[in-house]
Amino acid sequence: MRLRFKLKTVFILYFTVSLLGLIYALMHLGKLHSLQGHTKKEPTKPHLPTIYVITPTYARLVQKAELTRLSQTFLHVPQLHWIVVEDSSQRTDLVSHFLEHSGLVFTHLHIPTPQDRKLQEGDPNWLKPRGVEQRNEGLRWLRENIWAGETAEGVVYFADDDNTYSLQLFEEMRWTQRVSVWPVGLVGGMRYEGPVVEQGRVVRFHTGWRPSRPFPLDMAGFATSLRLVLRNPEARFDGNSPMGFVESSFLQGLVTMEELEPKAEMCTKVLVWHTRTEKPKMKREEALQAQGLGSDSKVEV
Amino acid sequence: MSSPHPPPPPPRRCAVIRGLSPMVEMPKRRDILAIVLIVLPWTLLITVWHQSAITPLLTIRKACHHLVKEIFIIPERLAARRHRLADDGAEGRHETGQGSDSKEYCSSDKDIVEVVRTEYVYTRPPPWSDVLPTIHVVTPTYSRPVQKAELTRLANTFLHVPNLHWILVEDAQRRTPLVSRLLRETGLNYTHLNVETPRNYKLRGDARDPRIPRGTMQRNLALRWLRETFSPNSTQPGIVYFADDDNTYSLELFEEMRSTRKVSVWPVAFVGGLRYESPKVNAAGKVYGWKTVFDPHRPFAIDMAGFAVNLRLILYKPQAYFKLRGVKGGYQESSLLRELVTLNDLEPKAANCTKILVWHTRTEKPVLVNEGKKGFTDPNVEI
Numbered sequence: 001m002r003l004r005f006k007l008k009t010v011f012i013l014y015f016t017v018s019l020l021g022l023i024y025a026l027m028h029l030g031k032l033h034s035l036q037g038h039t040k041k042e043p044t045k046p047h048l049p050t051i052y053v054i055t056p057t058y059a060r061l062v063q064k065a066e067l068t069r070l071s072q073t074f075l076h077v078p079q080l081h082w083i084v085v086e087d088s089s090q091r092t093d094l095v096s097h098f099l100e101h102s103g104l105v106f107t108h109l110h111i112p113t114p115q116d117r118k119l120q121e122g123d124p125n126w127l128k129p130r131g132v133e134q135r136n137e138g139l140r141w142l143r144e145n146i147w148a149g150e151t152a153e154g155v156v157y158f159a160d161d162d163n164t165y166s167l168q169l170f171e172e173m174r175w176t177q178r179v180s181v182w183p184v185g186l187v188g189g190m191r192y193e194g195p196v197v198e199q200g201r202v203v204r205f206h207t208g209w210r211p212s213r214p215f216p217l218d219m220a221g222f223a224t225s226l227r228l229v230l231r232n233p234e235a236r237f238d239g240n241s242p243m244g245f246v247e248s249s250f251l252q253g254l255v256t257m258e259e260l261e262p263k264a265e266m267c268t269k270v271l272v273w274h275t276r277t278e279k280p281k282m283k284r285e286e287a288l289q290a291q292g293l294g295s296d297s298k299v300e301v
Numbered sequence: 302m303s304s305p306h307p308p309p310p311p312p313r314r315c316a317v318i319r320g321l322s323p324m325v326e327m328p329k330r331r332d333i334l335a336i337v338l339i340v341l342p343w344t345l346l347i348t349v350w351h352q353s354a355i356t357p358l359l360t361i362r363k364a365c366h367h368l369v370k371e372i373f374i375i376p377e378r379l380a381a382r383r384h385r386l387a388d389d390g391a392e393g394r395h396e397t398g399q400g401s402d403s404k405e406y407c408s409s410d411k412d413i414v415e416v417v418r419t420e421y422v423y424t425r426p427p428p429w430s431d432v433l434p435t436i437h438v439v440t441p442t443y444s445r446p447v448q449k450a451e452l453t454r455l456a457n458t459f460l461h462v463p464n465l466h467w468i469l470v471e472d473a474q475r476r477t478p479l480v481s482r483l484l485r486e487t488g489l490n491y492t493h494l495n496v497e498t499p500r501n502y503k504l505r506g507d508a509r510d511p512r513i514p515r516g517t518m519q520r521n522l523a524l525r526w527l528r529e530t531f532s533p534n535s536t537q538p539g540i541v542y543f544a545d546d547d548n549t550y551s552l553e554l555f556e557e558m559r560s561t562r563k564v565s566v567w568p569v570a571f572v573g574g575l576r577y578e579s580p581k582v583n584a585a586g587k588v589y590g591w592k593t594v595f596d597p598h599r600p601f602a603i604d605m606a607g608f609a610v611n612l613r614l615i616l617y618k619p620q621a622y623f624k625l626r627g628v629k630g631g632y633q634e635s636s637l638l639r640e641l642v643t644l645n646d647l648e649p650k651a652a653n654c655t656k657i658l659v660w661h662t663r664t665e666k667p668v669l670v671n672e673g674k675k676g677f678t679d680p681n682v683e684i
Contacts, residue, residue, distance in 0.1 A: 066662075186447065188671060270683065273450035273684065274667075275447055275667075277663065281574055283574050301570045301657050
């Protein structure tokens with residue numbers, strides 16, 4: 001008799017304790033869930049257009065550093081999809097690992113630049129346009145993977161990995177209907193270069209170099225709506241165009257100057273800068289490597 | 302004296318519910334029912350816990366002293382707008398509103414990968430925590446075309462780091478509106494100071510004169526400000542880091558330095574003409590030398606971005622400053638560190654100094670050829 005009593009009590013006690021524990025845990029989790037569930041929707045508002053950022057990149061010493069600080073900026077921008085296109089015949093480990101740990105929504109593509117289009121050692125930067133094949137590859141991926149049937153709400157922006165972007169820029173470009181434009185700092189040999197706006201329309205371009213170009217803009221100075229990109233499958237960058245005309249080769253078929261949407265307070269504010277990073281001097285490294293004493297190459301820089 | 306009871310019968314199905322012998326058929330079902338009822342709550346619990354493990358946006362590595370903290374960051378609509386740290390020396394800040402929910406568990410591990418569950422609050426710094434040590438980042442800056450760009454992307458980096466206090470010191474006669482406005486608009490916790498380097502100490506144009514280190518007076522002013530603002534007896538822990546405005550910092554770096562007890566060190570990329578320079582760490586985890594080519598016999602052959610100092614150490618040694626005059630190239634860091642610590646006390650971070658978490662990048666000076674003598678662009682447009 002006593003045995004039965006003991007066991008029964010034990011069972012009842014056990015059930016009560018575990019039930020209480022479960023209820024407590026569920027309540028706690030429920031609290032978390034409602035918190036998460038509620039706010040998880042907020043950053044990913046279904047009607048917030050996605051910004052597709054296409055970044056061509058290539059292997060060099062400062063690559064990881066550039067991508068790191070770029071990702072730190074992008075992490076602040078909601079609904080951003082980063083399309084990184086490597087100038088390489090295969091995906092490199094450095095970029096793959098980096099993107100996986102970046103915390104961003106990304107697509108990792110690669111396409112090598114043909115040898116004759118590549119800059120050789122000692123060539124000045126402006127000799128051949130860079131990143132053309134990579135940007136076209138990004139466009140191709142978008143056209144193949146984003147269906148026009150969906151509410152193709154989005155913006156396509158070409159962001160080089162060494163420029164500097166303010167967070168406000170992305171909110172300015174997000175609602176682009178066709179092509180939006182804004183000034184870019186530190187480019188074209190000037191403090192800034194950009195469209196001149198009168199009565200809400202772009203009337204001409206303020207630039208120090210070849211203002212007769214159809215679109216004397218820098219790559220970082222415009223964004224195209226996804227709809228326009230998808231509806232014009234032939235629009236791409238022409239690597240054979242003369243210096244400074246690469247942007248025009250893309251925009252010419254898409255939009256006229258009158259249709260451009262000026263942003264950044266009617267193009268009076270600079271929200272993006274065409275910074276360039278110095279190539280680090282490796283004289284000592286090269287000297288060491290000649291002696292076979294270079295710094296550990298297993299350490300990723 | 303306990304009354305003897307018969308030894309437990311051999312485990313037979315009916316043994317459990319002995320007293321209910323009339324129901325001989327039922328005990329089998331009851332058994333099963335009992336087992337199910339025992340197991341059910343635990344399986345439910347496990348599945349629900351498992352499902353609720355949401356992928357974190359950021360994982361922060363933290364060396365807790367036997368504590369693991371889970372911080373639930375509150376969503377945007379509940380977070381209070383951050384204000385600048387008051388100049389009168391208010392230490393730390395407190396959450397207004399709901400505050401962060403935190404639970405503490407004891408764990409035997411020292412370095413624990415902490416998952417910060419966050420619903421990301423875009424463009425605002427993470428809410429202030431009362432437990433994390435504050436990282437005081439000292440950045441000297443000066444006016445030039447790329448200044449706003451550099452500070453912008455630096456701010457974008459700092460906006461990810463919890464408990465960061467940015468001490469920006471301008472090399473100028475008075476605080477410029479450009480920097481003031483930028484600091485205000487970022488929403489970061491900051492202190493804006495300024496001191497002008499006297500003309501004969503400044504670097505003239507691009508002249509590489511290694512005897513005159515740039516930014517020294519600004520960093521010293523920040524050290525003085527820290528000593529005037531915080532008292533050695535305060536309990537708010539802090540770390541001081543000297544971050545130049547053109548370098549690149551990974552977010553992991555800030556979490557590595559947060560556990561500094563005296564002075565911690567790590568490798569820096571692109572300095573000294575090498576891919577990276579790094580302290581030499583022996584098997585016991587102690588620094589015994591410097592892996593550099595440029596003058597490895599300096600007392601501290603390390604770059605400004607390669608070390609961090611505990612605030613308490615700065616406060617206990619109020620005479621320690623960067624040497625202003627007569628400092629040989631590359632010895633500036635040593636001029637401060639030798640007054641604070643010995644080689645033996647250095648704490649190696651970044652996986653015993655094998656990972657690169659900071660890059661000494663330099664931004665090209667833009668060639669503004671087309672501006673001409675009078676300036677082509679509207680000078681009222683700020684760049």
